[in-house]
Amino acid sequence: MDQESIVIVGAGLAAASTVAALRERGHAGPITLIGEESHLPYERPPLSKGFLQGNDKPEDFTVHDAQWYAAQEVTLRLGTAAISVETGKQQVMLADGTAVDYGQLVLATGSRASVGGDSPMPGYDLPGVHVLRTLEDAQSLREKLVEGAQVAVVGSGWIGMEVAATARQRGARVTVYSPSEVPLAKVFGERFGNHLLELHQSNGVDVRTARVQGIEQVDGHLQVLSDAGSSRADVVLLAIGAKPNLQLAETAGLEVDHGVVVDASLRSSNSKILAIGDIAQAFNTKLRAQLRVEHWDNAIRQGKLAAATLTGADASYDWLPYFFTDQFDLGMEYVGHNSPDDVSAVRGSMESGEFLLFWQDGEKITAAANVNIWDVNDRLRELVGKTVPAASLADPDIDLGDL
Known part of the structure; x- marks a missing residue:
């Protein structure tokens, strides 16, 4: 098996993790x-x-440089879209007409x-909409986040709230259009969701509960149309x-299904094909459920698991x-x-900015988070x-190691 030709489509972090782990495990094939x-x-x-x-340059977050791939004898086909998979021939067809x-x-x-x-949202393709x-x-987007620019962020998920914070720190005026009264409440519950909301508001972000229906260009400016009225913007981010x-x-x-259905080893319904990263709806043996996870840590870990498989x-x-x-x-x-229930225990003071959060199903811990407290x-x-x-989770006199 270790001399088989392995092809990875999608040159992101999960792919790079797979390549590195394959060579570390001794795969000598192409x-x-x-x-x-x-x-x-x-x-x-x-x-x-x-x-x-x-603050960061592209080379700071590029996983490996070109010399590394050359040293690992990896063939790179970048800037080329894969358009189909011919399973009978075991070939990937590329947009340039070649097959791999x-x-x-x-x-x-x-x-x-x-x-x-x-x-698609009306106006999504207008100049200035990102x-x-x-x-x-x-x-x-970075070129537009300048001092005094009026930035509209449509959506209040992770990307939207992180960009709102970054834009505000760059001196832009920021309005977030949130479909819910408390951003991220569906993920964390209202207690911590309100903490994030107050954090943004205290830093000058205008968070509005509104659903955006479209974007127009009026007199050289963008106009965001929502069920709470319309507002002018210089730049709009669809998040x-x-x-x-x-x-x-x-x-x-x-x-x-909601992703490519794969088993706990990341194999799909075709034994010759694995799926990893954002697209993988994989069976998690710890949680006994099919999960699709779109996070950095998962890309790295599933790349390593794919190489193991x-x-x-x-x-x-x-x-x-x-x-x-x-x-x-x-x-x-x-x-x-976690379940959609609210935070069940807080250790430390949310007002101080340093605390731990716990979510529970009954007394069973389903999730936990550390906020400005590291190495825990x-x-x-x-x-x-x-x-x-x-009560024990919230008690700072009980060491975490004793719980």
């Missing part, structure tokens, strides 16, 4: 990496954080920014979600989801998979799944 973007694989979190702020043979295929095609689903998914997107890129999987005839190791998707965010002076790490996330990961009274 590896081809195909990517629609012309860039070497890079990490995406800096696009809404350090790079957008002007594979022994094993890994689909890591990621997600694309939504512009409104099957019926999405944020690629390095080019971030470069274009209304992302959609997994499932087209290749569909051409291959794979089982697809491809080289014959007995490994499975057995870790808890993890993500992090930075907004103004708030830094947070979260681990677990591994311990929080160990606590998830345990049964602990909420």
Whole structure:
């Protein structure tokens, strides 16, 4: 098996993680990496954080340089879109008319920014209206986030709130159009959602509960049309979600639901094809559920798991989801998979800005987060799944190690 040709489609972090882990595990066969973007694989979190702020350069978050891929004898086919998979011939067909043979295929095609689903938002393609998914997107947006610019952020999810914070720190005037009264309440519950809302408001972000119906260009400016009225903007960011890129999987005839359905080893309904990263709806053995996770940590871990599967190791998707965010002076790490219930316990003072959060189902911990308290996330990961009274979780006199 270790001499088979392995082709990876989608040159992002998950793909780069797979390549590195394959070579570390001793796979000596050919590896081809195909990517629609012309860039070497890079990490995406800096696009809404350090790079957008002007602090990071692309080389700071490029996973490996060109010399590394050459030394690992990896064939790069960048700037070339894969358009279909011919499973009978075991070939990936490219937009330039060429075909790439594979022994094993890994689909890591990621997600694309939504512009409104099957019926795109009116005005989504006007000059000055942006999405944020690629390095080019971030470069274009960064040029517009200048002192005094009026920035409208449509959506109040992770990308929207992080960009709002970054734009405000760059001196822009920022309005966030949130479809719910409390941003991210569906993820965290209202208690911490309100904390984030107050953080933004205290830093001068105008957060409005409104649904945007479209964008128009009037007298050289953009006009955001919502059910709460219309407002002028110099630049608009559509941060209304992302959609997994499932087209290749569909051409291959794979089982697809909200993502590519894969087992705990990341194999799809076709034994020669794996799916990883944003597109993988994978069976998590710890949570006993199919999950599709769109975070940095998951891309790295699933890349390593794919390499283990491809080289014959007995490994499975057995870790808890993890993500992090930075907004103004708030830094947070979260681990677990909570129910939509509100926070059940807070250790420390939310007003002080340094605290731990716990979510529970009864007394069973389903998720935990550390806010501006570092080097504790591994311990929080160990606590998830345990049964602990909420009062003990909130008691700072009880060491985390004793829970």
